[in-house]
Amino acid sequence: MPSPILKKMHVSMTVNGKAVEGLVEPRTLLIHFLREGLGLTGPHIGCETTHCGACTVDLDGKSVKSCTVFAVQADGASIVTIEGVAAPDGTLHALQEGFREMHGLQCGFCTPGMITRAWRLLQENPNPSEDDIRTGISGNLCRCTGYQNIVKAIQYAAAKISGAQFKEAAE
Amino acid sequence: MIPAAFAYHRPKSISEAVALLSDLGEDARPLAGGHSLIPMMKLRLAKPSDLVDLGAIAELKGVREDGADIVIGATTTQREVIASELIAAKAPILKEAAMVIADPQVRSLGTIGGNVANGDPGNDMPAVMMCLGATYLLAGKGGERRVAARDFYHGAYFTALEPGEILASIRIPVPPPGHGYAYEKLKRKVGDYATAAAAVVLTMAGGRAASCSIGLTNVGETALWAEEAARILVGSSLDAATLRRAVAAAEAITSPASDTRGPAQYRTKMAGVMLRRALERARSLAH
Numbered sequence: 001m002p003s004p005i006l007k008k009m010h011v012s013m014t015v016n017g018k019a020v021e022g023l024v025e026p027r028t029l030l031i032h033f034l035r036e037g038l039g040l041t042g043p044h045i046g047c048e049t050t051h052c053g054a055c056t057v058d059l060d061g062k063s064v065k066s067c068t069v070f071a072v073q074a075d076g077a078s079i080v081t082i083e084g085v086a087a088p089d090g091t092l093h094a095l096q097e098g099f100r101e102m103h104g105l106q107c108g109f110c111t112p113g114m115i116t117r118a119w120r121l122l123q124e125n126p127n128p129s130e131d132d133i134r135t136g137i138s139g140n141l142c143r144c145t146g147y148q149n150i151v152k153a154i155q156y157a158a159a160k161i162s163g164a165q166f167k168e169a170a171e
Numbered sequence: 172m173i174p175a176a177f178a179y180h181r182p183k184s185i186s187e188a189v190a191l192l193s194d195l196g197e198d199a200r201p202l203a204g205g206h207s208l209i210p211m212m213k214l215r216l217a218k219p220s221d222l223v224d225l226g227a228i229a230e231l232k233g234v235r236e237d238g239a240d241i242v243i244g245a246t247t248t249q250r251e252v253i254a255s256e257l258i259a260a261k262a263p264i265l266k267e268a269a270m271v272i273a274d275p276q277v278r279s280l281g282t283i284g285g286n287v288a289n290g291d292p293g294n295d296m297p298a299v300m301m302c303l304g305a306t307y308l309l310a311g312k313g314g315e316r317r318v319a320a321r322d323f324y325h326g327a328y329f330t331a332l333e334p335g336e337i338l339a340s341i342r343i344p345v346p347p348p349g350h351g352y353a354y355e356k357l358k359r360k361v362g363d364y365a366t367a368a369a370a371v372v373l374t375m376a377g378g379r380a381a382s383c384s385i386g387l388t389n390v391g392e393t394a395l396w397a398e399e400a401a402r403i404l405v406g407s408s409l410d411a412a413t414l415r416r417a418v419a420a421a422e423a424i425t426s427p428a429s430d431t432r433g434p435a436q437y438r439t440k441m442a443g444v445m446l447r448r449a450l451e452r453a454r455s456l457a458h
Contacts, residue, residue: 002220003178026179048172062279138361139274
């Protein structure tokens with residue numbers, strides 16, 4: 001026999017270094033828990049079909065699309081959203097600075113997902129080739145930029161993190 | 172897009188999971204990475220009464236060597252398949268196929284078990300498993316049984332899995348050292364299912380194919396094992412005339428749908444082109 005459907009379940013997780021908890025329906029998607037439960041509206045809801053990557057967050061050291069994870073699956077997990085990328089004093093991360101300097105955004109809708117994905121990519125591969133970057137962000141769609149300046153923004157950040165200077169200009 | 176309500180269970184062992192699935196009835200579904208099921212639930216094409224999350228079952232995870240076989244736990248993610256040194260060294264076609272599945276975020280959570288057990292003809296791993304001669308270990312309330320990948324797929328989304336059973340692991344005989352391999356996939360864009368794809372594993376001896384196995388993706392109701400095409404190639408030097416006959420034999424067993432990826436005739440021809448490319452690359456890698 002199917003079980004009676006419990007209205008709410010308790011979840012607790014670490015989000016951007018802070019312990020949080022909440023009551024969610026099992027069907028609550030992680031993106032909705034983050035945005036509506038915790039007020040973290042940085043991760044965006046784009047396609048809702050696991051294609052666009054606007055909802056990308058970091059879950060236990062991996063980039064995931066939070067529209068395709070139930071909040072109950074993330075019980076006990078450690079999550080980083082775009083809100084957790086800058087330093088606590090507000091100093092921008094090298095990626096955020098790179099997106100500004102290289103014009104890596106136009107409308108900005110894809111940017112939180114792009115940066116959160118690139119943040120993990122640069123930890124997995126601190127010195128990526130252009131090809132590595134394009135493959136690495138292949139799960140994130142941008143409808144404005146044509147990607148060229150996004151790739152440069154990530155190259156800018158990779159150079160800055162490794163102590164070098166990125167010499168190219170934005171397109 | 173909000174799925175229909177369901178009850179959520181998170182068992183810690185295979186026996187607990189299969190007992191739950193059996194007790195909860197046919198409207199309960201196992202949940203692995205969720206990257207096929209959750210999108211279907213959001214579209215309300217699937218409305219399970221209960222989800223039995225396999226994510227906390229340690230015995231379903233990981234890649235290990237067991238004698239002459241590699242055993243991959245069902246909830247091992249595509250990302251973990253790609254990262255496995257054992258797979259890269261012993262059965263690199265699995266890594267190659269995993270790398271053309273969806274995108275990095277999907278591979279973070281999508282599992283190899285979900286990919287093979289869901290029965291979606293668009294999934295890439297079933298043809299690779301047929302090509303490699305893999306065996307699936309299925310666990311149910313009454314115990315375990317083994318089914319060959321080549322016998323597992325009965326139709327689109329119809330497999331040998333009985334209600335209440337889950338796929339526990341995949342056992343793959345390690346191909347001989349020096350084998351050549353390739354997974355060639357034609358797709359319109361990142362994240363797309365194959366228009367057509369071909370998996371090849373072959374060994375060469377004295378300039379001739381000593382063994383060959385071929386799987387085809389998304390050109391029929393299920394993944395296909397192209398037994399006749401491979402039989403034609405064995406013993407040959409993979410000369411042009413033999414290749415033509417083998418490709419024709421592979422094309423002959425396809426029955427793709429005409430859809431947004433192209434008309435059926437085109438997809439059949441692309442299966443042939445992918446096979447030809449996969450054979451050429453596999454031969455170049457064989458030594």
